[in-house]
Structure formats: structure tokens, C-alpha cells
Amino acid sequence: MVRTNESSASTLDTELRRGALVLAVLSHLRTAQYGYSLRQALTEQGMPIEEGTLYPLLRRLEAQGLLASDWRIEDGPPRRYYKLNSKGTRLLADLTANWQALVVTMNRLLK
Amino acid sequence: MVRTNESSASTLDTELRRGALVLAVLSHLRTAQYGYSLRQALTEQGMPIEEGTLYPLLRRLEAQGLLASDWRIEDGPPRRYYKLNSKGTRLLADLTANWQALVVTMNRLLK
DNA sequence: ACATTATACATAGTGGAACACAGTATGTCA
DNA sequence: TGACATACTGTGTTCCACTATGTATAATGT
Numbered sequence: 001m002v003r004t005n006e007s008s009a010s011t012l013d014t015e016l017r018r019g020a021l022v023l024a025v026l027s028h029l030r031t032a033q034y035g036y037s038l039r040q041a042l043t044e045q046g047m048p049i050e051e052g053t054l055y056p057l058l059r060r061l062e063a064q065g066l067l068a069s070d071w072r073i074e075d076g077p078p079r080r081y082y083k084l085n086s087k088g089t090r091l092l093a094d095l096t097a098n099w100q101a102l103v104v105t106m107n108r109l110l111k
Numbered sequence: 112m113v114r115t116n117e118s119s120a121s122t123l124d125t126e127l128r129r130g131a132l133v134l135a136v137l138s139h140l141r142t143a144q145y146g147y148s149l150r151q152a153l154t155e156q157g158m159p160i161e162e163g164t165l166y167p168l169l170r171r172l173e174a175q176g177l178l179a180s181d182w183r184i185e186d187g188p189p190r191r192y193y194k195l196n197s198k199g200t201r202l203l204a205d206l207t208a209n210w211q212a213l214v215v216t217m218n219r220l221l222k
Numbered sequence: 223a224c225a226t227t228a229t230a231c232a233t234a235g236t237g238g239a240a241c242a243c244a245g246t247a248t249g250t251c252a
Numbered sequence: 253t254g255a256c257a258t259a260c261t262g263t264g265t266t267c268c269a270c271t272a273t274g275t276a277t278a279a280t281g282t
Contacts, residue, residue, distance in 0.1 A: 009202055013209050015239085016130035018269070020213055022123055024220050036230050046216040053269055055231060060268085077230055077277040091120055096221055098124050102131055103214055105157040109135050110207055122267085125240070132240090147259050164240050166260065171239085188248045188259055 021049060023099055025057060026084065026092045029067060034079035058082055066091055132160060134210055136168060137195065137203045140178060145190035169193055177202055 024047045028038055039054050061067045066088035071078050084092060135158045139149055150165050172178045177199035182189050195203060 009205050011238085012130070012133055012202070012206055014130075014269070015133060016206065016209055017213060019123070019125075019127035019129050019131075020217055021269090022126060024217065027220050034230080045220060046212075047220065050270060051231080052233085052271065052273095056233080056268080059232090075278085079230065091123070094120050095123055095127065098127055099217065099221070101157070102128060106131055106135065106210065109138050109156060109158065110210070126268085129240070145259080161241060162260080163242070163262095167239080167262095170261095186249090190259070 017047070020099070021047070021053070022057065022061070023092075023095050025049075025054070025061070026066070026088060026095065029082055029084045029088070030092070032081045032083040034072075034081050036079070038082075061088070128158070131210070132158070132164070133168065133172070134203075134206050136160075136165070136172070137177070137199060137206065140193055140195045140199070141203075143192045143194040145183075145192050147190070149193075172199070 024042060025038070028041060033041070035051075035055055035058060039049055039051065042049055058067065058069075062069055062082065066085065067082045068085045069080050069082045071080050073079075135153060136149070139152060144152070146162075146166055146169055150160055150162065153160055169178065169180075173180055173193065177196065178193045179196045180191050180193045182191050184190075
């Protein structure tokens, strides 16, 4: 099945949330989380994210030096926990400020 | 010159604004505008956009059946004016609602 | 004991999109 | 005439979300 173009709304909606996704993930990783639980938490809070989107995103953010990760064995299968490091914490603050400026700008544009 | 990775902040900031860009453009095209003037207006209102981003975006939105365009010759060089059509107007309303829902969600996530 | 489902992480492939850069052409002004 | 602003177009690169699929372990049911 090919993606139809009957409603470009869904595609554009995806684009709309695309950048906010990173910010949502970063904001959740102020405390250590593993991918699967993070996905559930985000879904519950109105920001659903596919596995095939979330896991590569976490790897990218770690590769960019924003996250630290470690494997942990508790009950259940091994889990990879991610957490903001100091650079990631600073970036979260910056991005949050940028986000809020964007919201102000968009409010002006949309009215 | 290859894009350096020294600051992922600028890249992520771009991603953040990426989806909002479409919404900003659509909201401005409730009245007919040509690309160059649109770019200046958006820049003045805090949403700068490159030419290489804006012009392809306008073509895409027209190809998706959201905009109508026509060439006009006034004083100065010919200009291509774009304007929302009825489908685009409906989409603007939908996307605006999605945007506002996103803002609510992000407020919850960020605090 | 075996099958099924849920949990947990990963990656290849595809396509869309922003940007840098370059190019084309017209208008204005000294 | 030369310099600069205006106005639009095209090419190549890079990034990334998503789909689909694969691997593996744990929990549950029968």
C-alpha cells in the first residue's frame, strides 16, 4: 500500500511534530529511561512515537554527545537506559527557550 | 564545506521550526503574496526562511492542491503570486488546531 | 512442554524536505 | 556602465521519520 495523497494533512501534521519530538524526548530524559518505557510515557502524554523512530533518535542523540546510556539487567530482558548528560541538559534549556520563542512567533502569525 | 557537528543546537533548532514553517507560510497566504515579499514579511515577524527553502515549499504546496498561483506584471520584474484556495484554507484551519494541541502537549511535557 | 503474547532493541530501505550553492534575469540608481 | 537589489529556478548533499522486518528474552496460558 502506497501512501495516498488524498489528505496532505496527516503528512504535514507529522512534519509539525517532527521537531517537537526531539524536545519531548530530551525533556523526559532528565531522569533515566529506557526506550520502551519512554515510548509508553510519551504516548500517554499525547506524543505517540514509533519504535522505528524512537530508537534511531536515541542513538543519534547519543552520537551527538547529548545522552549517556548503559545496559541494565533487572527483572525482565536487558534494557538500555538513557539519560541527559551535561551537554544534553544545556541543549534542553536552549531548545526549550527556542520552542517558547517559536510559540510566541506563531501566535502572532496565526491571529 | 561539510556541515560540521560542533553544535547540534542549530540543527535541532532548524528541525524545531521545520513544521511550523509550513503553517507560517499558509497563514500568510490568506491574502495573495509573491515569494520574495512573503520571505521579507516572515523574516520581519521572526520566522526567517531561505530562498532555497521557501520557493520549493511554495511549489510543493501548490502541487498538493493547496495554493493557486498566477504571474503578474506590474512595475518591476514579473512576480508569481500565491494564495490559499479552498482546500488550503481548510488545511490551514486543521493544522492550526493541531498546532495548538501540540503546544498544549509540549507545555505539559516541559514543566 | 509448548505456543502465544508482551517486552525490548535494532536496522535496512524509501522518500520527503531544508539547505548551500549556483545560475538566470530584470529593475534601479549613481 | 557598474553595482546592487529584486525575483525566481535548479542541483547536490545531508538529515530524518516511517515502514517493515528481524532478533531475543520474559510472562502467560493451556
